[in-house]
Amino acid sequence: MTAVNDTVKRVTERIIARSEPTRTLHLSNMEAARAKGPARAHLSCSGQAHAYAASGPDKDRLAATGAGNLGIVTAYNDMLSAHQPFERFPDLIRQAAREVGGTAQVAGGVPAMCDGVTQGEAGMELSLFSRDVIALAASVALSHNTFDAAVFLGVCDKIVPGLVIAAQAFGHLPAVFMPAGPMESGLPNDEKAKVRQEFAAGEVGRDALMAAEMASYHGPGTCTFYGTANTNQMLMEFMGLHLPGASFVTPNTGLRDALTREGAKRALSLSALGNDYTPVCDILDERAFVNGIVGLNATGGSTNLLIHLIAMARAGGIILDWQDFSELSDITPLMARVYPNGLADVNHFHAAGGLGYMIGDLLKSGLLHPDTKTVAGAGLENYTKDPVFKDGELSWHDGLDESLNDKILRPASDPFQPTGGLRRLAGSLGTSVMKISAVAAEHHVIEAPVRVFHDQEAVKAAFKAGELADDVIVVVRFQGPKANGMPELHSLTPLLSILQGRGQKVALVTDGRMSGASGKVPAAIHVCPEAVDGGPIAKLQDGDRMRIDATQGTLDILTPGVSERPAVTADLSANAAGTGRELFATFRNTVGSATTGATIFGD
Template identity: 80%
Template sequence: MVQAKIQEITDRIIDRSGPSRDGYLERMRNATSKGPSRAHLSCSGQAHAYAAAGVDQAPLATGVGGNLGIVTAYNDMLSAHQPFEHFPDVIRAAARSVGGTAQVAGGVPAMCDGVTQGEAGMELSLFSRDVIAMAAGVALSHNVFDAAVFLGVCDKIIPGLVIGAQAFGHLPAVFVPAGPMTSGLANDDKAQVRQKFAAGEVGRPELMAAEMAAYHGPGTCTFYGTANTNQMLMEFMGLHLPGSSFVTPNTDMRQALTTEAARRALSLSALGNSYTPVCDILDEKAFVNGMVGLMATGGSTNLLIHLVAMARAGGIMLTPEDFSEISDIVPLLARVYPNGLADVNHFHAAGGLGYMIGQLLEGGLLHPDTKTVAGGGLAEYTQEPFLQDGELIWREGTKESLNDKILKPVTDPFQATGGLKRLAGSLGTGVIKVSAVKPEFHVIEAPARVFHNQEEAKAAFKAGEFTGDVIVVVRFQGPKANGMPELHSLTPMLAILQGRGHKVAMITDGRMSGASGKVPAAIHVCPEAMDGGPIAQVRDGDMLRVDAVAGTLENLAPDAADRTPVTADLSGNHAGTGRELFAPFRAAVGAADDGATVFGW
């Protein structure tokens, strides 16, 4: 039985989304009725589509089996995506084993926020999500596929692929992860070396050695940032096979799950008796389940933007209030770095997503009756995959946490509410992640130091200008100003100030990394400074208040509202490292509250 408040929030989303959702589903039904155009293509068109298919050429031209489109984010610079290099071969073989075929429909770009932190490339990061969605649309636009598999993992890639998949929502879609890298240097130890480097206590050789020990092989980074939050969502929302998110790359289990994902995608096509298009899986209940998972795991703040954009691609309208109300009633069940010392491999070993989903179902906090690629309801996601005599099977997962420092039952959570809190007040609206913030830092009142970019803030720190309590304001970092970069490179500096005993917080219209959290940060502030929001009226020395308990964000200066908002010369941010190519995105993008997307839903 679903708790009354969860049902109330779901019903409100359904009512709010009615016209847009109905219109979207009507388009998908029309596309379903037309079917893939493969059989209707001209002989020349079909020859173009099958010319390089090798042994699959004849089955494509004359057979009746399903054809599976592969949309891949493979590149070999990103550790999380490098394992995808050989996935198409596995998928093609799996399709042939059930009488079908598979073709790489196209690739999508995949950039690493870890590489671009603090660099100009980060200003392309958020916009890359919408580019990925468009690239996925191009890949599937040949309309010769009966189903699709999507190979992606990291920060903007999964949201972009989900948006693209929903443009072809009449097709079944299975998302196929690559898995996390094996555990290396503990994330907390790595963070301590970063802080020592920022304080000048160790040199670059020590820093480099620590980073290479932490990021040491193929797979996703092991902390619980945006990439691994994405993987959690794909299970909670029914787009992964059960238990597949956190299986490491280059293992027999990883290959078996990839093989089964391909077979399952074809089995869900309209050619069989189990037709399950992705538009039916990603309904309002699925997105509520995703939000519950986000709160229960203390996931990345980036998903407050991405989930809104993903939902709107299917005609579903989410608001910040939905997230806040769900956070108020969903307990925090997991402690994974940065909310604890464990990494995702430890989390998986302790019971992982299967245990969490079981607990949340028992607590009435999830909708059990959503459609999934596994074929049944969400209860199937309490199961774990095993290899038995070389065959992939699922068994019921653990009912008990195998490490109560990492996972807790719903009856005895780490904290009674989720990890995210909405803020509103005279500075506008924003959000704060409190799951990793000590209670004594949930309310910070301190004078402002205002900067128009993160380099200015770092220079002030190096010059020794921070000598007491401070709220660092970094503005003109919103989507319209410069693409809303993450400001994670400020984390070591802020943590050092906090460690010195100062009350410290940050306020920004930009983003922070999914891996940040020990220093309170009010982020995604709307309206952004570029739009003349109240954050553009703050002056050095204004007394500000960030209150994660009351949910307020205030400028206490009595004359603040009467000031003319400042402007900034941003011309230096609009060229170089590809930024000039994204001028149309900056001109068209919406607010963070609306998903910071260029699409006009």
Template identity: 70%
Template sequence: MPLNPTIEKVTQRIIERSADTRGRYLDRLEAAAEAGPVRAHLTCGNQAHAYAGVPADQDALAKGKAANLGIVTAYNDMLSAHQPFETFPGLIRATARAKGATAQVAGGVPAMCDGVTQGQPGMELSLFSRDVIALSAGVALSHNCFDAALYLGVCDKIVPGLVMAAATFGHIPAVFLPAGPMPSGLPNDEKAKVRQQFAAGEIGRDELMAAEMASYHSPGTCTFYGTANSNQMLMEFMGLHLPGSSFVNPNTPLRDALTAAGVERAMEITALGNDYRPAGRVLDEKAFVNGIVGLMATGGSTNLVLHMPAMARAAGVLLETEDFDEISGATPLMAKVYPNGLADVNHFHAAGGLGYMIGELLSAGLLHDDTLTIAEGGLTAYAKEPKLTDGKLTYSDGARTSENDKILRPPSDPFQKTGGLKLLQGNLGAGIMKVSAVASERHVIEAPCRIFEDQESVKTAFKAGEFTSDTVVIVRFQGPKANGMPELHSLTPTLSVLQDRGLKVALLTDGRMSGASGKVPAAIHVSPEAADGGPLARLIDGDLIRVDAVAGTIEVLTPGALDRAPVSRDLSANKFGIGREMFEVFRQNAGPATTGAASIV
């Protein structure tokens, strides 16, 4: 099937836009690669320090004839998704030794959980933790001892930060090793219902706590299709995972076999052999286009519209919001996974999962099939399915029909003809909406606005019974420069209650929403942000606002509204407490949301 003309056009535009930055990036990559295996340039003293902690491998490391793999791990047991990584280094070292190679934990990176910090001051560190993770991985790899890197990370900011580091050290191969989702627990729609009942005061905290614990109940990624699982999809579509590895449950024989196979593959693609696949060559323009197609076809997290431009810039590739919008317009929505549907990622995987989707999208001409991936065979290999046969990892053709058309459908009969995200532009700036989870009759909301400058004020107004008519809720001064652009996910139950009462409501903000954001129309990431004097700072209560996901617009309709001087806000309270004082340099140097809100690329 020939490549879809829109995909081809957008790809070519990105290549042309990135010609200078990508060219200079590749020049640096080639210079680093030509220097040869890095350990050859270390002094004996350098090497002795590097090898002292691994007596069993000292001889092999000193000889330097086999690959040495650097492990960058985001392990902690605060995150269920990362807890399984506790045992990965032992398996990785054993696998490498069995093949005559070595592996060392090069360093750890922080991994905070948005589920813990939602609605708390710590959430104001969340977005910038991505940049800290990239910097931390850079410190780990700066020892310059490694022929390839293995990245252990899953969740929201962790994978984007690790990809930024992998691109920066793009002369060495990168293999991402996932941990997999926890087994299914309390269905997500039941959990959401309990949250709404609590928000409405119908049940107590004991019932809420019981539901939450029944949902998040064991090691592994949360099972809804939020940012963490969107990250895993992205790594597979972009060729940094082994095929079919994203959604295999932790602590299973197949999970361990895939981890071992990832180690072996990392050894095979170093510059020491004949199949050198540096990360910077994998992370090219076509790979990022494939990732955007995957995001749209699956109805993935809005957070990736923020993260992917930052990831791409680290590899010299320049993405713009219009690229996401045009690809969304050409990509059918093939999956319905919570919050877009009732199924979780385990159900999605059982129905055919990513292998089915990649095979179908390739057949429809919606993916580049000629990208470099860590697996042999390019992206076509990702339409295959891993299995254990007599204890050995094998691959066979993946599903070619959906096992459940309420979860997965082919491009010829999708849930909707366009993807899950929509670019919104107008006199209020530019933002995005996740339309895949919003009922079509709510894609256009026109109503007077209520202005808030933090999410707690919205909840207070709700509890006081102040929302009695259709309303566009505006929460401003939530952008990266104002307070680190926290997710406002704790508003979801409150706004859902209002919507269920029959009101037409929408959220308009320069902040973020969770990857699990659901049925309430939310125009987010609005840029320029209020702290930069953006249009949101000129609005007052009662201004008539139109949020239109059909036309792709966000506008104030009140005459003269934008002639007002922008208001300012005392933001000093955002600068202190729970570590926020250490992040002032990030707030001061953050770019706009449209380019990833990054402070280091």
């Protein structure tokens, strides 16, 4: 067995030491919950009758309490293409549970919103907070304490992190996460991006834009670019909560259904009633999170996970920081080129060898902890295998040991670049992060005067007025979690790309978020302290010079005297109401910083 890389080992040991007090408390709480045994056995007869009243053929089996009962937490809705296939899953899961002598009930539903729909709209200001709402809703679903194990049905941006937070709160239970899979490939992503830029430049009309978007997002399943949703799916494999090879199997196919049925059976087999008790708290340890961070870097994944992984880990008493991500990025090769980091989509990536090949090669390179527990058994080696559904039977075969397309997927020994796609930046402006896997080397260092804006609509107006004709660092502030929920600013991508395409030096600096589809324009995001807290970003003025250096990892104000200025304030009343925002004032007042996961569950 290949020895684990020294940096991987050192960072892991540092996380373990840093987390010792909170992790010990979490594990103690989980042991206390586990020691009580299957919870529904302690319910009154009346309580049990309420829980089983509508269970039809499963009522007698539930009352006997000897068979495992599986709680289904679902993010189904039929507006999200990625979640529409979940409509069929409960029936598949219930039938699979019965086949092994168990039962399954839908414990509850959680909201699931689409950032693609809310980009640039007021609803985006609820997006990040929806993660914590999902965690709360899933906890309510499981609070009836009638379940021996759980399955979580979710895919997209905030849904999987929210479900993981809830799974950690019920970490004494085993859990299997079940994806729906990506939609079949449609209009190539580079063609879609080209039409978006042409529309932003006024070269084509809305009819052409609409036709391109409909050809790209055209059926059930996850969007096929490598954004936050598909980064979530990668993480669930690297961290051992999916069945091996489950992430990128298309919906409504025999293999997809077989994986769903097997996931239900596997979850029941891991319960305290069986012989292979494997609770979530045993799977999601410090090593699993380090494996996830390595996967994030090796695939060039979404910047959103820099926030979500920190929040997910804290729910289990594990304390991560951005320096951990940066140091692991420095020794993790970028092995994949999937849009927006390349032209391929996740279906092409999966066909080339996908996660099974990547995990196998990273294990051989000593860049992953091989001995983590997973829902598939002990050892990450299980995730080098591919699922096969043949003649009505599901089995796993050895995966590829060579990439089938080296323009999409390469070995760690011959990567697209020697380091991962994420970089921590720190300097006189504060702390920030940048996704550099899609940013050309000539754009890694940008020095230019700033233009300061308080919302993205003002940026668009300045662009249309021709005010951004020279080299510029666009600063969009008062976009942090406390200001307005930290919306994504992805709708700025087309116009910033146009500026870059004209030969201008251009970058974005913001205390907000960029999309999981962050692309070729350098973007220093998640700036902390945010403007609402009086951070240096609140002291900038038009014309101040800044330097962003992704090579050295610095983010500096070059103009003297900025730190002595008073921090400006902004009228944020427009963010306080409409589209449900008035209901989230408590979130805005309670949320922690981006560096600690931008969560309401403690800073």
